[in-house]
Amino acid sequence: MRLSLRAGERVYINGAVLRVDRKVSIELLNDATFLLETHVLQAEQATTPLRQLYFAAQTILIDPANASRARDLFRTLQKGILAAVTEPELRDGIAAAGTLVEQARLIEALKLIRGLYRTEAALLVPVPAEVALPPVPPARAPRRDRPESQNRPV
Numbered sequence: 813m814r815l816s817l818r819a820g821e822r823v824y825i826n827g828a829v830l831r832v833d834r835k836v837s838i839e840l841l842n843d844a845t846f847l848l849e850t851h852v853l854q855a856e857q858a859t860t861p862l863r864q865l866y867f868a869a870q871t872i873l874i875d876p877a878n879a880s881r882a883r884d885l886f887r888t889l890q891k892g893i894l895a896a897v898t899e900p901e902l903r904d905g906i907a908a909a910g911t912l913v914e915q916a917r918l919i920e921a922l923k924l925i926r927g928l929y930r931t932e933a934a935l936l937v938p939v940p941a942e943v944a945l946p947p948v949p950p951a952r953a954p955r956r957d958r959p960e961s962q963n964r965p966v
Contacts, residue, residue: 813840815848822849827876845873845918851926861896862932865889865906866925873918886913901931 815838817823822831823838824847840846847870858867868889871882890910897903905928912921 813844813846814838815840815846822852823847824849824852824874827874847873847919847922851922860929860932860936861889861893862902862906862925862928865893865909866922869909869913869918869921869925872913873922883913886910897935899931899935902928902935905931 815823817832817836817838819832819834822829824830825840826844826846852874853863853867853870855867858864865886868882868886872879872886875882887910890906893906894903897906905924909921909924912918912924
């Protein structure tokens with residue numbers, strides 16, 4: 813696997829963070845887990861359920877010392893999302909990502925989750941208030957031709 817990095821760019825390889833000071837190409841000659849800086853999600857960017865799931869999977873990769881806790885978090889988030897989502901594309905993708913995580917194929921899981929961001933975004937689009945709620949009927953004034961006791965609601 814050959815990686816091309818720009819000056820100042822970082823790459824995460826087997827839990828280590830490398831930053832290059834000039835444009836460079838790195839060739840990985842054996843199996844290594846790596847994540848390019850452009851695919852790293854910062855904690856404050858994990859603002860949706862899928863991004864939180866991505867962050868948990870990313871943590872397994874970047875921080876091997878805490879991989880067990882991150883894997884437990886991933887499973888908890890996955891279970892919660894699957895319980896709340898009915899969209900088949902999301903459900904299938906999240907289930908497949910879980911399988912990949914369990915098989916330690918984290919890069920593939922991250923790629924799959926990133927590919928679901930658009931579907932999630934379409935579901936999270938806020939519905940305008942005038943569309944979301946039915947109109948409230950106007951309050952009715954009491955009828956003047958009946959005694960007050962007959963105008964009270966039951």
